[in-house]
Amino acid sequence: METRELRYFVAVAEELHFGRAAERLAMAQPPLSRAIQQLERRLGLLLFHRTARGITLTDAGSVLLLEARTVLDAVEAAERRTRRAADRPGVVLAAKAGASSELLSKLLDAYAAEPGAVAVDVMLCGPGETEGLLRTGRADVALLHRPYDTTAGFDTEDLYSEGQVVVLPAGHALANRPQLSMAEVSALTDPPLPRWPRRDGSYSDGVGPQVRDHTQLTQLITLGRACAVMPESLGAQLRVDHAVVPVPDAPAVTTVIAWQPLTRTKAVADLVRTATRL
């Protein structure tokens, strides 16, 4: 199987329409149809159910869609990492904007003091993006936050674990409570909890404001338009003008440093070692 074929297949599988897929691939529809047929013939199975009105994925096709995506990610990562190795400008570290800033600065300082330290490009990104950056080789190392980020497929080391708090407007009815339960927090509506985008970028139905990153969330909280559950360290930054109440039964948030398995770079190893020693 050639990556070209996999790229074609993923386009068709995602669009479920040969014409649109061909357009996305900047090519005509007939060669695309033929390429998929050839792929099916070589695999000896059908990837799509064809009706005159459209196509759907077969079971085998659904499996190949998942597998093909990981292959294409790996190819992209291979290309990026090879290019980076030729330029040697150092490592790229990805982290969610706004999160773990104290840990991050400590890590960067400590690593810079290591013998043989190379330049570290810090890549700040929105929530949920970090995983993809690491998977496609745009970043070499990342700071992730379990259970918000999924660490499947990466090697990780736990760095720091903390409880969560809920941030409320200063005068809120629950502001003076010593602690709140998740049940109480989930029921909040006055300033409601925000809605985060799903993996595909869409939002669930509901009443809370839609937010895409931590900056937006902070602003909404400051405006008194949202409450939010967040790790202690983030809540601490908002203590002025807000009430911050612990939520003991919320899942603990663990900051981990993650990297692609089988990475053999000295710089990545040094960074991880430095981080675990903090």
Place this chain on the structure above:
Amino acid sequence: METRELRYFVAVAEELHFGRAAERLAMAQPPLSRAIQQLERRLGLLLFHRTARGITLTDAGSVLLLEARTVLDAVEAAERRTRRAADRPGVVLAAKAGASSELLSKLLDAYAAEPGAVAVDVMLCGPGETEGLLRTGRADVALLHRPYDTTAGFDTEDLYSEGQVVVLPAGHALANRPQLSMAEVSALTDPPLPRWPRRDGSYSDGVGPQVRDHTQLTQLITLGRACAVMPESLGAQLRVDHAVVPVPDAPAVTTVIAWQPLTRTKAVADLVRTATRL
């Protein structure tokens, strides 16, 4: 980058010789040279240092070698898994021959009793092979043994942890000791410790007999030609005619169940859940 180019590159990088690589690929040398040149041109960097007497990998080339191998493994896995999804004969579970046999039979029985259980093909293999089987999609799930197997890049759940023992001939001078240290065990020469193959299949220099799998090891121990450190559960099978002495400072061996991250198969999930409940 097409997988064909990556296959060519890996062959050349491993042989470090265009002629031999071409032979291995069953093609002539000139098109191979040209393909590599084209790859280098597209990447905008050199993958090999060329001298008139031979070639060596550049830094970028070394990186690409690692990355390309993971890409090719992923492609192979994609093909295998897609084919398997079309046939639907169930899941393939890989395990080291001879190891964890009790755990394995319990797992298979318990899983078979689950509602919605599918057929489980058990694939018994030599030590060190399991990892590759999982990585290339020949197996869906595997029982691995840390720290002997590396679990990098897989999702795992710990199943069972046990100490290690050393197995000695019945009349051995140390046979009556209540326990032994790793230092004492490492110094054994009368029946020496065996030598296991490295990843590439070669053996280190030394005096011990060369073994490839557990059957060979068992036979050598029975013949009084080798001592060996192994998990308690394995040592227990050899208790007749041998002395089995605990080695408390040997690393504990943990049997884990492992699978490829991002696998969404119900059968794999059921197997893992069943295993963790044992």
Place this chain on the structure above:
DNA sequence: GCCGGCGATACCGCACCGGTATCGGTCCTG
């Protein structure tokens, strides 16, 4: 019954892949 939408088929030209023959440079050897 006609039209519109979708995927498949037919056919064509050209790029690219792989083959053979050969070159250029370096090291070993007599």
Place this chain on the structure above:
DNA sequence: CAGGACCGATACCGGTGCGGTATCGCCGGC
């Protein structure tokens, strides 16, 4: 120091196959 062996690069050529346009077959809706 000349000759040869070895190795990778270059030159050139034929065939495969990829992508393009034109068109068909099929089904549903108006």
